[in-house]
Amino acid sequence: MRKNTLLLIMLMGFVGIVNAQTEVKNFQVHFKSDEYTLDQDDRNVLYQLMKQMQTNTYCEVVLKAHTDQDASATYNEELSAKRAKSVNDYLLENGISQQRISTYAFGESKPIKSNSNEFGKAQNRRVEIAVNYYSYSTVNDFLKLIGGNYKQSFTLKPDADNTIVAKNGLRVVLPKGSLETIDGKPLGKGELSMEIEEFFTANDAATQQLSTVADGKILESGGMFSVKVKQNGQELRLKDGKPMQVDLPSKNLQNNMQVFVPVLNSQGITEWKTTAQPFDLKPKKEIKLPHTKINVAQLRKAKEEVDVREIRGLEYYYKPLPIPKRPLPPKKHHEIAMASKHELFPWYERMFYPRFYVEKKVAEENATRIKLNQKNNARYASKFAAYELALDKYKVDSANFETSELASFRDWLNQSEVKFKEAKLILEKASFNKGVERFCELSEQEKLTSLNPKGMFISMTRPSVSQQFLYGTVMATLDRITELKDKSLLMAIGLYANKQSQIFIGVKEQERKWLYSNYVRNDFTADKLKNNSEFAGIFDNAQLDILKQREKLGMLEENTIVENIYSASLSNFGVYNCDRFSNTPPTQMAEIEIPYKGNARVSFFVPDMNSFIYAYHDAKDKYHLKLPIGKQVKMVVLGFNEKGEPVFQNTALTITGNQTIEPNVKVSTIFDIRNSLSRM
Structure with missing residues (x-):
């Protein structure tokens, strides 16, 4: 009851905010340990909240999901993503479009309370929901x-x-x-x-x-x-x-x-x-940014003795015994339809033959067809009886196959998991060592100026470009091993067997493209910073030193x-x-026309000139400007549609001469627009 009362009070705070340009309301949904489903109290409050959101001029939702520090960092990232999805799905069910929702999963990385006790853990198992209310009537208001x-x-x-x-x-x-x-x-x-x-x-x-x-x-x-x-x-x-x-x-x-x-x-x-x-x-x-120096000798002591050449014996294929083949059911013949006088005798023959003769021939033909149907049915019944016997034998053989091979398959999975975890640890230690050395070199060269030394170190210990593919393959294989541990052998064969009936647990050719982005973390570094306070203190002290120096300089x-x-x-x-x-001659300037109807500002950014140029709007719903030929530019369209939803385009293109550029704006969120613009 207390939870409901608190959240309902928060809901009341939404009333009357639409006159302001921006208003943000925040609240949290909490979860039980290792769970990601919403309870009924949360659903009731979210439903009331959604009703108010639907009556507002325009609003967006940002979901940030978190966990406590139980389980591994990888597991917690996945769990926080599931929690964000639970809230996201509920919003979708109640009429909030996906384009107005942004979700982020942080795992255990951003606790708000200590994880040393149950109260703190309960506070950390949360999804933070920020509802941003916006009000604008002109493009100028929108840009501001x-x-x-x-x-x-x-x-x-x-x-x-x-x-x-x-x-x-x-x-x-x-x-x-x-x-x-x-x-x-x-x-x-x-x-x-x-x-x-x-x-x-x-x-x-x-x-x-x-x-x-x-x-x-x-x-x-x-x-x-x-x-x-x-x-x-x-x-x-x-x-x-x-x-x-x-x-x-x-x-x-x-x-x-x-x-x-x-x-x-x-x-x-x-x-x-x-x-x-x-x-x-x-x-x-x-003018020089302040820097800090660390105890490089102490940091270098943390390096691990490791050799990437120790990685060997990784197997990606499991070959089970011959798999029982499921028998195919017999094909049943269609019943032969009974004949009619129209089928056996054309109209002109029926005019000359006596009626009794026609009926006799039809009866004889139908007797023949009845015998054929009986013969086909008897043959099908015989085949189906044989099929049922074969199917019973297949079920027995499959059960025996599953029993005899499953233990062997899971033993192989467990052995493979050990080998791949060892390979993962070796790669992470090697990347950790390189990161330590690079960080020490920055300190020695007086280039350690970041406000977040710990974050910089974590980034430096990620797998190098030369090792990203191998590391990503190892991580993806471990994920697949985890997936297969709870599956039957026949299901594993159905999902991952190749033409040679081998179960393949590695990465397929078409999956390689995402290895470089999905597996860039270093769990060894994260665990060392989490569990070794003396080691983590090196970076905390460096950050404090930088902060003090920067504070003096503003x-x-x-x-x-x-x-x-x-x-x-x-x-x-x-x-x-x-x-x-600019020294670009007039003859090298192209006339650009952009046809666009709607409330928007159209502009172009020329990166190598650091120039930002607005297009001018005429009375015929067209925008005009001149741009240098041969330059790489970014076309930026900012505005909103007739529903008040933000529309945005940020497209790279090359100016080749006088041309008409058709805009391709898409409905976006103000949150995502800000993120995209910040990266220009």
Whole structure:
């Protein structure tokens, strides 16, 4: 009862949220140990929740499934996937389309309580359900909703030089005494704050409606940003002769970059005009991410003595004794139908023969046919009796075969499982050793800068490209052995026997393509980190050290990557773009037309120019723009259909000349759109 009351209270929180652009409600469904079915209480609450979801303008569901740490990591991943599927299936049964549901299975990797007691385990056996409610009426609203809030706020010291580093690496140096009010008066009392927005990626340009175009020409961009300073909510300005120094990190290293300022076009998209002021290029070494050093000698002691050449004697085929063949039932003859005068005599003969003669011939023919039917039936009965005897013998022979061969087959499976587990362990230890060495080298080279050293180490200990196929084959074979242990021998033969009647437990040719993606984990590494606190402490301490150093610099985001630095002294706060005009001649620009009806924004990203260009919408439901010929581009369509469902397209293509491109948008989720854009 307490569980129902709590969840019903949570359901009440959904009322009246549709006026907000985004509202997220979270709750959890819990499971008994080693189970993945929903109980009736959960079904009742989910049903009420689904009814409310169906009345909302638009909503999406994200399911994140978890387990406790009982059983192996592999088993728990599968169990969490089954739990996610149970909730997913219930949503489908109650009218929520699959396109609005995203599911994730984390296994035991993300506990919220300790697994050392039953209470903690019960809390960890859960599916987290996040229901995201969205409201938008225009494409602009839709894009803002996807992009989210980019604003970062920092407190300034009033009587000192201030150096602010934003989360993606933008560095702003504000000299002491450089601020005044908008009307040129001295500052009063009150807290000073700086507001920064960073736009460095195609994702940023797409969702914030920033195009890299100036005077109709394409710009090659190094990044965009916005800087404002306020006191008591009022914007301030820089004094004459007191500029701020801005250092802009960028992955696009180009000469002759200039400072551009924004102008808004008729469609509400930000374009640019040049100030002719240069952005100077600074060497990388002037700004360096903090790094940490570990005790490499201690880490190297954890390496295992192992030789991949020890893997041998792996068998994939089992040849049972000759299999009893099931007899085939006899084929039953169809009854011969009785003859009629119309069958035996054409109409013109019936006109001349007497009636008694016709009837006599019909009777004689039917007597013959009756004898034939009786003879066929007697022959079939004899054959069927023989078939039943053969079938009884087959059942006895099959039972004897199953009894005599099943024990031998399962012994072979058990022996094979031992060999393949040994091979798996050898491969994992070899990958573990390589990961240890690579991690130590990073530490020695002062390149250990990640905010998640443990995650980086886990990634490094995955099977190398040269070993992925063998490792994947071993893992897939172990999965098949587990599957076959509970099956009868005849079923195993039916599922996996080849033409030579051998049971094959390996990987078929058509299955090889997914080996490289399905089996990339290293259970040996996971177990060592889980069970050896001293070993895990190496990475935990490294992470704490990195966090402390980054916190001092205001660089707590993982993606704070400084590769190339542009620098400029700017006399005003505002929005800026580090760009240069593309040198593509007009004759190498193609006219592109995209026919599309609906609420959407159509744009193109040119990766090697770091340019993001919006297509312009005419009155005939067509979009137009010019793109450089020969360039690889990504076409991005963002919008929603007449039902309010998000539609999305992110397609790579090559511009070959003037062309019409037919869009191919698909219904998606805002959650998946964000993920796709973040990888551009």
